[in-house]
Amino acid sequence: MAKLPALFIVFTLMLGLTKTHVASAKTQLTEQFFQGALIVGKTAPENRVMLNGKAIKVSASGDYALGFSRDEKNNSVLTITSPSGEIEKRTLKPLKREYNIQRIEGIAKKIMNPNKKANIRVGEDNKKIKAARTIDSNLTAFAQGFIAPIEGTITGVYGSQRYYNGVPKWPHYGLDYAGNTGDPVKAPADGVVLMYVPDMFYSGGTMIIDHGHGVSSTFLHLSDAYVNVGDKVVKGQLVAAVGSSGRATGPHLDWRINWFDVRLDPALVLKLTPLK
Known part of the structure; x- marks a missing residue:
């Protein structure tokens, strides 16, 4: 079998590393964790997002949405899983508000x-x-x-x-x-x-x-x-x-x-x- 050029091998490895890095990219979240807040997230579009075990739709550009109700008191668990199986978990705690x-x-x-x-x-x-x-x-x-x-x-x-x-x-x-x-x-x-x-x-x-x-x-x-x-x-x-x-x-x-x-x-x- 003919040997592949060293430069080709290095380039191929770099492609593989880049793909893995994108798939497991850390999620971004808007930081308004108040009762009544809309929270917008962004992650790699191929990642799977779950909120308290329920699937959340992720757009082709990696955007997703979730929200807290007026009286939400319980913490929520956000789980992001990459195609390679890497898992990121975040606990979202709704901040209590006072109402008129x-x-x-x-x-x-x-x-x-x-x-x-x-x-x-x-x-x-x-x-x-x-x-x-x-x-x-x-x-x-x-x-x-x-x-x-x-x-x-x-x-x-x-x-x-x-x-x-x-x-x-x-x-x-x-x-x-x-x-x-x-x-x-x-x-x-x-x-x-x-x-x-x-x-x-x-x-x-x-x-x-x-x-x-x-x-x-x-x-x-x-x-x-x-x-x-x-x-x-x-x-x-x-x-x-x-x-x-x-x-x-x-x-x-x-x-x-x-x-x-x-x-x-x-x-x-x-x-x-x-x-x-």
């Missing part, structure tokens, strides 16, 4: 307890929203940063909760922006319109935009939509108009962010710096 709690008395019973017909309608609305939030597309806009969808004063924050007549209600899971009916609402990141319903019982005009890997934006109380379901949108594009539809006391935008069914804090999402 308000107690309001004297609310009329008819407001506290919607009638049967209204409850049926609410159930149908929730099915549509839940279906949209199960989408796990290959879009990677979630990793490219977000902008505020409207220029306005923030009047309501994520995590706040009210007790009406001593009964705890659902916490607020979005950012409320003051505005006037018709004010422009922009896409906070690139994406695809998953849903628009003009008249949901509680949230009125409701739009959901997919940003990829289970990350989505939801806009509530809209007065109009300027895009259709299935449309691709780009960051900063006009997509809707502020309104007071549904159970709103006045015109404003309620913007929400989800990672599948995990409700995240848009204020934290706005602070994310894309990984390189």
